[in-house]
Amino acid sequence: MILVKDGRVIDPARGIDDVLDLVIDGGKIAKIGKYQRSEDYERIIEAKGCVVAPGLxxxxxxxxxxxFTYKEDIESGAASAAAGGFTSVVCMANTKPSVDNVETLGYVLERGARCGINVLTCATISRGMQGSELVDMEELAAHGAAGFTDDGIPLMDEALVKCAMERAAKLDLPLSFHEEDRAFIESPGVNQGAVSKALGLGGAPALAE
Ligand SMILES: [Zn+2]
Incomplete structure (x- = not known):
């Protein structure tokens, strides 16, 4: 058994936020409370000043x-997630090739499965994130896509969006959009307002959304 002692245990699902001890037995949480230190623990983790919480x-x-693995890859991303307390992540699909096909989806999920945390991925909504043709949402769902998104690229074809919504609803999977009309955006990355004006950045007005 492992004792994690004197950490601030936060579990919103159970309404717990208190300095407590936690006993792990066989890889599972056996007890949460205040415990005598006399028991024979194989390991005692001093968690004073730390937050002990379910995986983020x-x-x-x-x-x-x-x-784009010169920026990040699945192993390094998962390792940094784990270091920050994140045990489940959902990758965006704007890789190269993008996750608009079963092969690339399988590649991400297989590599992710070896990382020690739950690495999920979305698929794209449109093929190649070109905004003109829907991916095979049913097939990608059957192979484990967590949802669908073209991430930062707005879809401008409302009929395509409606169709994607109907199919996602049937699959009971989420869609994530980044809908804005780029015609209104002078420069992305900052809201248009007093600060963007003072800095001469142009910005993106709320009107664009
Ligand atoms: Zn993003």
Whole structure:
């Protein structure tokens, strides 16, 4: 058994936020409370000043793999996620090739499965994120896509978006959009307002969304 002692245990699902001890037995949490230190623990982890919480989830990460592994890859991204307490992540699909096909989806999931945390990935909504043709959402869902998104690229074809919504609803999977009309955007990355004006950055007005 492992004792994690004197950490600030936070578990929103159970309404716990207190300095407590936690006993792990056989890889599972056996007890949460205040415990005598006399028991024979194989390991005692001093967690004073640390937060002890269920694994965090990040539903929007970029591990850039395949295609841009000079920036990040699945192993390095998963390792940094784990170091920050994240045990489940959802990768974006704007890799090269993008996750618009079963082969690339399988590549990400297989490599992710060896990383020690839950590495999920979205597929794209449109083929090659070109905004003109839907991916085979049913097939990608059957092979484990967590949802669908073209991430930072707005879809401008409303009929395509409606169709994607109907198919996602049937699959009970989420869609994630980044809808804005680029015609209104002088420069992305900053809201248009007093600060963008003072800095001469142009910015993106709320009107674009
Ligand atoms: Zn993103």
């Amino acid at each position: 989830v990040d539903v929007h990460v970029h591990f850039r793999d395949p295609g």
